[in-house]
Amino acid sequence: MCQLESFSEEINRIKHGKGKDLKGPIVKLSPFVDETGILRVGGRLHASTFQFNKKHPVLLHGDHVFTVLLIEREHIRLLHAGPQQTLYSLRERYWPIRGRVVVKRVVHQLIHEDEPLSELPFGNNSIKTLGVHWNSQLDMLVYQSLNLNANQISKPQKKLCLCKLDWDDPSIPPELCQEWLSFCSNLQFLKDIIIPRQVLLENNTGFDLIGFCDASQHAYASCIYARSIDAQKNVKIELLCSKTKVAPLKVLTIPRLELMSAVLLAELMSKVSKLLTVNHEVSQVRF
Structure with missing residues (x-):
């Protein structure tokens, strides 16, 4: 439905064999219409072993509300991994026109609209000093430090070194995305590490x-x-x-x-x- 609203003229031209008359940024993508009438990216991946949806992602208009919703959903699913990683993941199935600009704008709006995060609930007896939570009743230190989870981060850290990346780089290669998401999901367990003072x-x-x-x-x-x-x-x-x-x-x-x-x-x-x-x-x- 969103393609008919955004690319009705282009779809009609391609269906009638007038694809060479297309204008604008869509021309460089060598678009074609599949058997179901969906406009897809053509490209040069016909001989690859990728699945059809990956070889020929669905074309989307960057400013359409459906595209914005897809970007927001993907950004949240990736645990706010950033514009570049969100775009890489989105392009496995969809190809928004002017994708880099659109994704960057949507992600920027999401970040600034989010409410500030509150402190983790450590109970009424918890006192925070010098970045460390101290449970005064149990006399325990609750560390939320990556240094206490060194065994978990050593493998991804070495892979980042092999890719010549630092910890503060804004994005990571797509092949490391799944490991990064797993790493982020495990951070919640750091609050369970307590050390007697x-x-x-x-x-x-x-x-x-x-x-x-x-x-x-x-x-x-x-x-x-x-x-x-x-x-x-x-x-x-x-x-x-x-x-x-x-x-x-x-x-x-x-x-x-x-x-x-x-x-x-x-x-x-x-x-x-x-x-x-x-x-x-x-x-x-x-x-």
Whole structure:
């Protein structure tokens, strides 16, 4: 219906074999009318293995209300991925005329019309300070930091490095779109990560630092736990700190990457030990 409103003259010309008389930006798209009477993009993809709808997307007028609704729906479905990614996804089935300009305008209006987001509900006992939520009743820190989810972001981060992209680039390649959407959908679970603010037991008789390190083809990492004990032989073990690095783009063997993780742990342990010995005495360091 929207094509009859926008391209009635063009459709009639093509049906009567006068497609060469077309004018305007539609000419460069080599349009044709399929068996059902829908105007589609022609192009040079006849020999490709893509599905028919991908090879020949439906032509749409950029300013039609139907086109605007499609752009809005796609932008929301992609979790506000941006104008470029919205256009890439939309063009898998539809081809709006002047698509870049139209999508950019619609997305800009959507962003500025959205109401500001409120804080996540952490209960009445939650206090936010220095960007961190502290539950004063449970004495727990609720981190909403990507650094605490390093295992999840190491793979996409390496792929972004291979594409020579930074974290603040406005768009990503279409082939990484699905992984990016999955990554965005998992961010909601960060609020479930809570860390006790107090690491050591009160009136402890000493504590040990225990270090671990490991590596894979995607990343290598290290972490340090604090193990404290008091006079009643109560033991408490808490994560003190960790550090993760993306594996080099050059393919290395696992033993080589594990050696790099060991060096990373040694450097982290050295720094942590110096900081803690100012006010505490470390009983033992273990690896």
